[in-house]
Amino acid sequence: MASEPESNLRTVEALAALGRQFASYLGVSLAALAVHYAVLATLVETGRADPVPAALAGYLVGAVVSYGLNRRLTYASDRPHAEATWRFGVVAAVGFGLTWLIMAGLARGLGLPYLAAQVVATGVVVFWNFLGHRLWTFADRSSSVLPDGASRAG
Template identity: 85%
Template sequence: MWDADALAALARQFLSYVGVSLAALAVHYALLAALVETGRADPVPAALAGYLAGAVVSYGLNRRLTYASARPHAEATWRFGVVAAIGFGLTWLIMAGLTRGFGLPYLPAQLLATGVVVFWNFLGHRLWTFAGRPVPVLSEETSGVR
């Protein structure tokens, strides 16, 4: 099912995704820490604000560098939004559960949430958001090819 070339290509793509994610995470964590440490927001809404800011960075860089997608922005952006919204919900559930439910400090909680959401986002964007568009297949009768 998977050959060495396909696995190597997947590994390269995942490494590119991780690099882009680090840039997005820098924005996410900077906003999270700034909001919490200045007393402007509770850790859960601060994490969600950081997630949204990181998503803006992630979309642009992943579209261009990781997935090299030709899918039109009008289609890719709403797909990205759906995958990101699910990641947003996962972030909220994990952050609320760990900080409010278990009393974990916000940064370790965010690290755990990030670990889960990184894999969700990579797979969602690879398989759906930026995946190549299916090419319609013509039947023998329609195409005239036999």
């Protein structure tokens, strides 16, 4: 059985690794969000789409960017693409639904400006996506969900 100082050190190391991974996720998310918001604003400002479908189109394009960068940089996953892509799709589909609900509720229901509504939607969905991808999409196939070799033993 590990001593208390060793257990505390492992906990601190695990939390630090989780923090680094989340920081990487946020960096990747910024790139995907730039693409998402560019599509959203372009479609709305050119009159090609209402804010809700434009937000959803942006979400889909941003998801493509997110998959590639997160697989490689954030999670360093070796899960085969055939398995990771459908898992990514499921997590992204829930995020897509959350985006739709939040955008429809805030932009249409409450009349908020579409960009303000999208910021709220982004804030909610970013946490959902990080946890979904960390714990399921790109999780180590050995079923450990702890970061960088941290052990479950205490």
